[in-house]
Each structure stands twice: as structure tokens, then as C-alpha cells.
Amino acid sequence: MLHQKLIDRLRAIADLSAGDLNILADMPTTVKSFSDGAYILRDGDKSSHCCLLLEGFLARHKIAGDRSQILSFHVPGDIPDLQTLHLPLMDHDLTSVGRATVAFISHDWFNRTLDRAPSLAHVFWREILIDAAVYREWIANIGARDAIARIAHLICEIAARLAAVGLVSGNSFNVPFTQRNLADACGLSNVHVNRTLQELRTRGLIAWEGRTVTILKRSDLEFVGDFQTNYLHLKQ
Amino acid sequence: MLHQKLIDRLRAIADLSAGDLNILADMPTTVKSFSDGAYILRDGDKSSHCCLLLEGFLARHKIAGDRSQILSFHVPGDIPDLQTLHLPLMDHDLTSVGRATVAFISHDWFNRTLDRAPSLAHVFWREILIDAAVYREWIANIGARDAIARIAHLICEIAARLAAVGLVSGNSFNVPFTQRNLADACGLSNVHVNRTLQELRTRGLIAWEGRTVTILKRSDLEFVGDFQTNYLHLKQ
DNA sequence: CGATCTGTTGACTGTTATCAACTCCGGTGG
DNA sequence: CCACCGGAGTTGATAACAGTCAACAGATCG
Numbered sequence: 001m002l003h004q005k006l007i008d009r010l011r012a013i014a015d016l017s018a019g020d021l022n023i024l025a026d027m028p029t030t031v032k033s034f035s036d037g038a039y040i041l042r043d044g045d046k047s048s049h050c051c052l053l054l055e056g057f058l059a060r061h062k063i064a065g066d067r068s069q070i071l072s073f074h075v076p077g078d079i080p081d082l083q084t085l086h087l088p089l090m091d092h093d094l095t096s097v098g099r100a101t102v103a104f105i106s107h108d109w110f111n112r113t114l115d116r117a118p119s120l121a122h123v124f125w126r127e128i129l130i131d132a133a134v135y136r137e138w139i140a141n142i143g144a145r146d147a148i149a150r151i152a153h154l155i156c157e158i159a160a161r162l163a164a165v166g167l168v169s170g171n172s173f174n175v176p177f178t179q180r181n182l183a184d185a186c187g188l189s190n191v192h193v194n195r196t197l198q199e200l201r202t203r204g205l206i207a208w209e210g211r212t213v214t215i216l217k218r219s220d221l222e223f224v225g226d227f228q229t230n231y232l233h234l235k236q
Numbered sequence: 237m238l239h240q241k242l243i244d245r246l247r248a249i250a251d252l253s254a255g256d257l258n259i260l261a262d263m264p265t266t267v268k269s270f271s272d273g274a275y276i277l278r279d280g281d282k283s284s285h286c287c288l289l290l291e292g293f294l295a296r297h298k299i300a301g302d303r304s305q306i307l308s309f310h311v312p313g314d315i316p317d318l319q320t321l322h323l324p325l326m327d328h329d330l331t332s333v334g335r336a337t338v339a340f341i342s343h344d345w346f347n348r349t350l351d352r353a354p355s356l357a358h359v360f361w362r363e364i365l366i367d368a369a370v371y372r373e374w375i376a377n378i379g380a381r382d383a384i385a386r387i388a389h390l391i392c393e394i395a396a397r398l399a400a401v402g403l404v405s406g407n408s409f410n411v412p413f414t415q416r417n418l419a420d421a422c423g424l425s426n427v428h429v430n431r432t433l434q435e436l437r438t439r440g441l442i443a444w445e446g447r448t449v450t451i452l453k454r455s456d457l458e459f460v461g462d463f464q465t466n467y468l469h470l471k472q
Numbered sequence: 473c474g475a476t477c478t479g480t481t482g483a484c485t486g487t488t489a490t491c492a493a494c495t496c497c498g499g500t501g502g
Numbered sequence: 503c504c505a506c507c508g509g510a511g512t513t514g515a516t517a518a519c520a521g522t523c524a525a526c527a528g529a530t531c532g
Contacts, residue, residue, distance in 0.1 A: 135371035143423030187379030
């Protein structure tokens with residue numbers, strides 16, 4: 001089913017009733033594909049749709065001074081601009097990282113539907129609030145941890161979020177992130193990210209070959225990254 | 237009126253109808269005072285009330301490794317745990333910075349009221365989404381700007397948010413923040429914050445005497461801090 | 473198949489952290 | 503009333519982590 005990843009995602013954070021599932025099954029969407037680095041939304045845009053990520057990865061960006069800071073990564077099942085429902089004016093960019101497939105859903109449909117389905121509205125609000133919880137953790141990650149912990153933490157987070165929508169097999173998952181992407185996300189230089197990844201590899205914590213990341217020593221990696229899952233607010 | 241700062245705050249981000257104002261006037265609260273550094277909520281707490289800050293300042297904290305990272309500051313009129321309505325489990329601490337007066341409002345009242353007053357619900361959701369927008373800006377601030385820009389940016393933000401609730405007179409306002417607070421907020425050491433503040437003073441951008449901050453050259457300070465108000469999503 | 477992007481490495485630089493000492497101040501208790 | 507204490511701000515010296523610059527190899531893509 002087209003929206004399976006969305007359902008996986010929402011089920012990871014809340015219970016969905018049969019009615020909720022029916023509503024989601026009938027959700028009208030327009031699907032569009034994007035190549036690497038394409039803009040889905042730009043800073044200053046006024047939005048009338050939300051975009052559900054079906055396949056691939058998206059990132060929110062912000063230009064600060066002469067640097068581009070990545071504010072969050074998004075995995076399939078995420079709706080990275082859900083906030084535009086009540087805050088339509090974008091204050092950052094939303095782009096693809098690698099090729100991505102996105103389903104657009106109109107604000108009108110959302111507003112009409114969520115008015116009539118309070119339980120589903122609750123789930124979506126929960127989703128949007130978890131988005132903010134992740135921001136908080138990123139502030140702590142960038143502000144308080146050293147380079148190796150930042151990268152380890154980010155890897156753990158992506159792994160946990162991908163696992164929630166069934167995109168981790170064994171201890172491996174695929175991501176299109178370049179070292180520059182990681183640098184922009186963690187507030188580091190690309191050169192330093194390179195050396196930090198080597199450190200993680202030589203410590204035997206991860207393997208990162210091409211687009212495939214493998215977590216070799218999960219608990220050690222989580223320790224290095226000071227990672228706990230509570231902020232993701234996953235069920236159980 | 238008791239909730240005037242809340243009304244000021246909400247009016248700064250949206251229009252309030254007469255009906256909305258009536259509802260807010262009848263909002264049942266329990267008022268409580270806190271001394272400096274008191275915990276209002278702790279990481280792991282399950283919340284059944286929201287707290288409206290009437291007077292003073294609050295901060296959200298998170299322990300990351302061996303450091304304490306401040307995630308946000310809150311000014312009168314803010315409800316720093318509004319997200320607990322749909323995400324009751326706290327993933328961070330909420331404490332006072334200096335003496336603070338807080339009004340507690342039950343989740344029950346909020347849920348009952350917002351169900352019946354969609355326009356007011358919209359305003360509160362807007363408020364919560366602006367909270368997330370501020371987090372995004374903080375990620376960019378800490379991740380992409382150097383020390384002097386981080387501090388300048390933070391001062392501009394606090395000034396703008398205080399101004400929105402009428403707590404700036406001329407170019408001056410009062411804050412109880414220590415240099416250690418600023419350090420924890422900006423991901424810097426207290427020693428470096430001290431030197432950076434001296435730099436801002438010698439450049440003639442600010443005066444900071446005791447608890448009183450004066451912005452001497454507003455546009456220069458905003459330039460140094462790479463500050464634009466758009467992310468605060470204030471009306472106008 | 474050439475151009476560009478990405479990853480890698482080395483050398484050097486620089487911003488910021490750490491450590492330590494000292495002052496100033498307000499509050500507290502003897 | 504004053505001595506004392508702890509918190510806050512300040513300064514200097516030193517160290518460490520991370521950035522910058524430059525060059526090159528390999529991969530990828532049009």
C-alpha cells in the first residue's frame with residue numbers, strides 16, 4: 001500500500017483505530033519524484049500542502065552566516081512540513097538528500113479530516129511534537145557533545161527511526177548521506193567528519209561502505225553517542 | 237489582569253476574538269512561586285498541567301554527557317510545557333532562572349476548552365509550532381555560528397520576545413541570566429562567554445550591568461548575530 | 473569519457489576549552 | 503556588626519579539539 005510507511009510510522013508512536021486506518025487509506029495524494037538536492041520547499045514559501053515522504057530522505061536546512069546548517073533528516077513515513085498546517089510560512093528550506101519520492105496532501109484535506117477524527121488528530125499532533133523533541137535533542141547534541149559523540153548519536157537516531165518503519169535489516173541500513181551532509185548536520189567540518197568516521201570504524205563500532213551503514217557494536221556506539229531512545233517517544 | 241502577559245503573547249502571534257478573550261479571562265489557575273534554580277518539571281515526569289509563566293524566567297535543560305545544555309529560555313506569557321498536552325512524558329527538565337511566578341492550568345481544562353474553541357486551539361497550536369521554530373534557529377545558532385554571533389543572536393532573540401510582551405523599555409530589559417546560563421545555552425564555556433561579552437561591550441553594541449541589558453546599536457548587534465525576526469513568526 | 477563530486481590525507485592554524493587564581497558582591501550566621 | 507562563605511565575574515597561561523587549505527585518488531554521473 002502506498003501509505004504503508006506513514007502507517008508504520010504512526011503505529012510506532014501511537015495506536016491507530018480501524019477508523020483511522022480507513023481514513024488514511026482514502027487519503028488523496030499527488031506523488032512526485034525528486035533528484036538529489038532538489039528543493040521541495042524554500043525559506044519564505046507559503047505552503048498549502050504537506051508532503052509525506054514515501055521513499056528516500058529529506059533534510060531541513062537553514063543558512064546561518066556563510067554556512068548551511070541541517071536541522072533535521074527525514075525518513076520514509078515522515079511528514080516534514082506538517083507544521084505548515086498552522087504555520088504556513090516556511091522559515092527554512094526542505095530538500096531531498098539523494099533521490100526521493102514524495103506524496104503531497106492538501107491542507108484542506110488535513111483540516112477537514114482532522115476536525116472530524118479527533119483520535120487521528122491526536123496522533124498527528126503527537127508526531128509534530130516528537131519532531132520538536134528531536135530538535136531539542138539536536139540542540140543538546142551539537143551544543144554539548146564532542147565530534148565523535150555527535151556522529152555516533154546521529155547514526156543511532158537514524159537507525160532507530162529507520163527501524164521504526166522497517167528499513168533496517170539485521171544491523172544494516174542504507175542512507176545517501178555524504179560526509180558533507182553529516183558535517184552540516186553536526187556543526188563540524190567535512191574533514192573532521194571524515195576523521196571521526198574513521199575513528200568509529202577503527203574502534204569497530206560501525207562499518208560505512210558506500211551507502212550502507214552497519215552498526216557493529218550497538219551498545220558501545222550508543223554509549224559513545226550518549227544515546228537514549230526516550231526522546232523519540234516510540235511506543236514501548 | 238492575571239493573564240495579561242499570556243494575552244500579550246498570543247496577540248503578538250495571532251488575532252484573538254472577543255470570545256477567545258472571555259475564555260482566557262475565565263481560565264482557572266493555581267499560582268505558585270519559585271526561587272532561583274527550582275525544578276518545575278523533571279525529565280521523566282508525566283505531566284497533567286501546563287504552566288503559564290507570569291513573572292521571571294524559565295529554562296529547559298537537558299543533560300548531555302557531563303554537561304547541562306539549555307534548550308530554550310522562556311519569558312512571561314510563555315507556556316513552556318504546552319506540548320505535554322499531547323506528549324505528557326517529559327524528556328528534559330524545566331527550571332526557574334531567578335525567581336519566577338507560574339500559573340498552573342490543568343490539561344483537562346485545556347482539552348475541554350480547545351475542543352470547543354477551534355480558533356483558540358489554532359492560536360495555541362501556532363504558539364507550540366513557533367516554539368519548534370525557535371528550536372530550529374537554536375540548532376543553526378549553535379551549529380553554524382561562532383561565539384560572538386551566538387551570544388549576539390541570543391540577546392536579540394530575548395529582546396524581541398520580551399518586547400512582544402511589553403517588557404522592554406527603551407532599549408533596556410532585565411534578565412537574571414548568569415554567564416554560565418549563557419554558556420549552557422550557547423554551547424560555550426563560561427570563560428569564553430565572559431570574553432565574548434567583553435568584546436560586545438568594547439564594540440559598543442551592548443551594555444550589561446547586573447541584570448540590566450541595554451542594546452546600544454541594535455542594527456549592528458543584529459548584523460553580528462545574523463539575526464532576523466522571521467523565525468519568531470510575530471504578526472506584522 | 474571527461475567532469476564533477478566524494479572521500480582521504482597531511483600540514484598548519486585558530487577558536488575555544490580547561491585550569492587556576494583572584495576580586496567583588498550579597499547573604500548568612502555567629 | 504562583622505567574619506565568613508559561596509556564587510559570579512574576570513584574567514592569564516596552556517592545551518586540545520576542530521577548522522582551513524591544499525592536493526590527490528577513486529567513484530559517479532551525465
